[in-house]
Structures are given as C-alpha cells and as structure tokens.
Amino acid sequence: xxxxxxxxxxxxxxxxxxxxxxxxxxxxxxxxxxxxxxxxxxxxxxxxxxxxxxxxxxxxxxxxxxxxxxxxxxx
Amino acid sequence: xxxxxxxxxxxxxxxxxxxxxxxxxxxxxxxxxxxxxxxxxxxxxxxxxxxxxxxxxxxxxxxxxxxxxxxxxxxxxxxxxxxxxxxxxxxxxxxxxxxxxxxxxxxxxxxxxxxxxxxxxxxxxxxxxxxxxxxxxx
Numbered sequence: 001x002x003x004x005x006x007x008x009x010x011x012x013x014x015x016x017x018x019x020x021x022x023x024x025x026x027x028x029x030x031x032x033x034x035x036x037x038x039x040x041x042x043x044x045x046x047x048x049x050x051x052x053x054x055x056x057x058x059x060x061x062x063x064x065x066x067x068x069x070x071x072x073x074x075x
Numbered sequence: 076x077x078x079x080x081x082x083x084x085x086x087x088x089x090x091x092x093x094x095x096x097x098x099x100x101x102x103x104x105x106x107x108x109x110x111x112x113x114x115x116x117x118x119x120x121x122x123x124x125x126x127x128x129x130x131x132x133x134x135x136x137x138x139x140x141x142x143x144x145x146x147x148x149x150x151x152x153x154x155x156x157x158x159x160x161x162x163x164x165x166x167x168x169x170x171x172x173x174x175x176x177x178x179x180x181x182x183x184x185x186x187x188x189x190x191x192x193x194x195x196x197x198x199x200x201x202x203x204x205x206x207x208x209x210x211x212x213x
Contacts (some may be wrong), residue, residue, distance in 0.1 A: 039077075039116070046111050046145025053093055053104055060105045070107035071211040072113060073078070073187045 003032075079185040080110035080117045082146070083178050084126035085193025085213055087119055089126070090146075091136040099193065115189075118145045120155075120181040122174050124148070128149045150159045155180045162201050176201055182208045 024032045054060070082090070082103075089096040089103040096103075104161045109117060110117050119141065128134050159176035163169070168176070175194065179201040182188035187207045195212035202208040 005094055008176050036100060039114075042116070042145040042147065043114065044145070045110065046107070046117060046136075049144040049146075050104070050111060057100070059110060060101055064101050064105040065108060066212065068109045069100070071106065071209060072109050073207070073209055074133060075078075075187070 077185065078110075078113055079182070079189075080106060080115050081188055081190045081195065082119045082123070083192040084123050084174070086191040087123060087127050087137065087140065089193075089213060091140040093111045098213045102211075103191060105188060106189065106211050110189070111145075116183070116210040117184075118149045118181070120149050120178050121147060122152045122177040132184075139149055151163045151177060155184070158183060165204075166200060168201075169213065172197060172201075179205075180210065187195060190209055 020032060021029065077169035078148065085099065086103050086106075090097040092102065093100040107117065124137070127137055140146060155177065159173065160178045162179055175195060175197045178190060178192070179198060182190055182202070183205060185207075188211045189210075189211050190198055190202065191211045192213060193213050195210050199210045202210055
C-alpha cells in the first residue's frame with residue numbers, strides 16, 4: 001500500500017513551474033516534486049550529520065578529502 | 076538515476092562508530108563529504124545490514140546512522156539478486172561472496188556510483204567490467 005498523501009500549496013517562480021511541467025507533464029508533477037523534496041531533505045540531513053561528526057571528532061584532513069575527491073567520477 | 080555513494084559494511088561500521096574507527100572513519104567521512112558536495116545520494120544495500128546488525132543490544136549505533144542522517148537503505152529486489160548471481164558466475168565465485176555481489180549489483184542501477192568499501196580487491200574484481208562504478212578503499 002502507498003503512503004497517505006498530503007496536499008501542499010507552494011509558490012515557485014513561474015518559469016521554473018513551466019519548465020518542470022514541460023519536462024514531466026501535469027500528471028507527473030507530484031512525483032517530481034516529492035522526489036526533489038526527498039532529495040533536498042536527505043541533503044540537509046547529511047550536511048547536519050557531517051557537521052555533527054566534525055563537532056565531535058574535528059575536521060577531516062585535507063589529504064583525505066583530496067583523495068576522496070580524486071576517487072569521484074568526473075562528469 | 077543520480078550519482079550515488081554506496082556504503083558497504085566497513086563503511087557503515089566506520090560511520091556508525093566513528094569515534095573508535097580512526098583512519099577508516101576519517102576516510103569514510105571524507106567520501107561522505109564529497110558525496111554531499113556532489114549532491115549525490117548515499118545508500119546502503121539492505122544485505123549489508125546482515126553483516127553489521129547483531130541484535131537489539133548492539134544495533135543502536137547502526138539505527139542512529141540510518142535514521143534521518145540522509146543515508147537510505149536500498150531493498151534487495153529480484154533483479155538485483157539475479158544480477159548478483161550473474162556477477163558471481165562470471166568470476167566463478169561461490170555464494171560466500173554474495174554480499175559483495177549484492178553491493179556491486181545494487182550500484183549498477185545508477186548512472187554513476189562510488190562504492191566505499193573495506194574490501195576493495197573483491198569489490199573491484201566484481202565491478203571491473205563497469206566503467207560507471209568506482210571503488211573507494213577505506
């Protein structure tokens with residue numbers, strides 16, 4: 001069974017709304033917005049978790065950060 | 076689908092018990108910070124939980140990590156399980172390597188994936204045919 005849906009009323013720039021509707025159509029809008037909200041929420045939570053770790057353990061060394069950046073695929 | 080950081084059991088342990096895991100935790104935090112910079116998803120394949128969960132008395136740190144920290148768990152589906160079996164067969168590996176194969180098969184769902192692992196040799200062997208999957212050794 002799917003989760004119960006909540007109706008939200010939000011305001012966004014009209015050009016953005018038009019671009020999203022062109023991309024996903026009116027019927028795909030709710031799913032698109034839900035995925036975007038979930039992704040942004042996760043990003044906020046991940047940022048807060050990283051900050052919590054830094055507070056407790058200190059910053060990650062520049063050397064380890066550089067190695068991790070090099071390991072990430074170029075796009 | 077989006078770029079994704081996949082965490083194996085060593086990465087999950089390192090982040091859940093960061094104060095006790097020294098350099099492993101620092102490397103796991105580094106790749107997690109880069110995933111955040113890149114706006115990537117961070118996911119744990121569900122079979123990994125079978126390696127890190129050892130009962131209610133021991134699981135609180137794992138549950139803490141997976142509860143509202145921006146790290147999601149990906150369920151094992153039929154297609155991922157079958158893909159994992161194909162990966163094992165290609166290398167003639169036994170099901171003793173099944174969790175590694177589930178991790179790699181899960182990563183194949185994404186446009187680009189980085190697997191953070193404490194077992195880079197086996198994961199690299201399984202992932203080697205796939206250019207969009209990178210392995211990051213903790």
